[in-house]
Amino acid sequence: MNRRPLSRRPARRAVALALGIAAVTALPLALTASAQATPAQAAAWAPRTVTGSPSDSVTRIADFYGACIDAQSGPGNGGKLAAELRKHYIHPDYLKKLVAWEEKNHADGVLRAQNVPVRWTVTDNGTADHTEAGITLTWGSGSTADTTKLVVGTTRDHRIIHIGTKGIGGK
Structure with missing residues (x-):
């Protein structure tokens, strides 16, 4: 007779049993997790990455706006910190x-407003001799959200030399 040794059969049965138990256990857990997580929640759970470089003017503009908005929306309205950020950037x-613009318009010259936005976006509008970035400031949320679009210009050494609704050249 050509029979397989009995010692291999129990091992195969044990492996099959273990795989079956794992599958039976994992399937309900996977179904429960997928039923509970909406696509929006799944995206919210994904890690986000924000990159930047101190040698990149657009990054520096984004850093400046983020820091200014954080300083002004924090406790005590960050007056001293906002002033230091302005001196630096x-x-x-x-x-x-x-x-002078702020005194004339009774508003924050960086934000061109009297309050603080809830969100901001910085987009490169670069030119040959300096960097310009488009800034979109969002005020409020949902159907009542409003936006302000600004253009910020910097020198090659990353210092801000212009904030306005048009670029340095008036465009």
């Missing part, structure tokens, strides 16, 4: 013009 000659 804005060219001294333009900072004088910005202060």
